[in-house]
Amino acid sequence: MANFIEKTLEQGERIMYKGRLHWYFNFRYTLWGILLVVVGLFCLAYAAGNVLEPATVNLLVVVGIVACVSGLGSVFFGYFLRVKTEFAITDSRFIQKDGIFNIRLTEIPLFKIETVNFEQSFMERIVNTGSIELVGSGGTNHKVSFVQNPLKVRNLITTYMKEVNAEKQDVVAEGTTAE
Structure with missing residues (x-):
């Protein structure tokens, strides 16, 4: 995938600059991911450390697992959104590639x-x-x-x-x- 722009170059065309999105693009996805993982771990720890009714324990475990998985999914989703975009300035045009x-x-x-x-x-x-x-x-x-x-x-x-x-x-x- 990283060589896709090179494959589209015309004969004799040269890449003058190649870029990607800044890491700051991932910031909001990573922040939400960390928040969800912390909430999930808190739910799991609370369910394990306290004497609660079985239905409440089950609910806390499910919420904790869903929050942790969602948090990790948010981090990976942000990463893949960032990786999917690249752009280049050649000696004759601007090219941007989106998508995996x-x-x-x-x-x-x-x-x-x-x-x-x-x-x-x-x-x-x-x-x-x-x-x-x-x-x-x-x-x-x-x-x-x-x-x-x-x-x-x-x-x-x-x-x-x-x-x-x-x-x-x-x-x-x-x-x-x-x-």
Whole structure:
């Protein structure tokens, strides 16, 4: 799966930057997971350590097991959501791959991008993550959240956009002078 973007490259195309979602993306899933596991362990410990009616003990054991399993499931779910997304900036386009079993590939040629919007909350600044939104010609847009080093990614995209547009203008200029 990690080589999926490489498989989509055109002949002669080079990857200039490859990225994944920031670990902060998992924070809420991990926090909920830990909370559920603590509640589950508390229920199990309370059921084992106190003299209660059998029906109450059974209920506490079931609640404890369900909470622990749900908590671990939340942590793994967050991890898989994070792993399923990768993106790359090549010398000619932006590519994002989502999915593990069902894959969605989004491609935007760099010469079609008109604006790169950057968004970062105070907490995201602390952990160095944020959002990048690519606005293409015709008003289409594509937003990637929880980007690692978002300012670096934004600057790379705008730099390569300028290079691609300059090359395109040179080709157009050569075409008009040849006539």
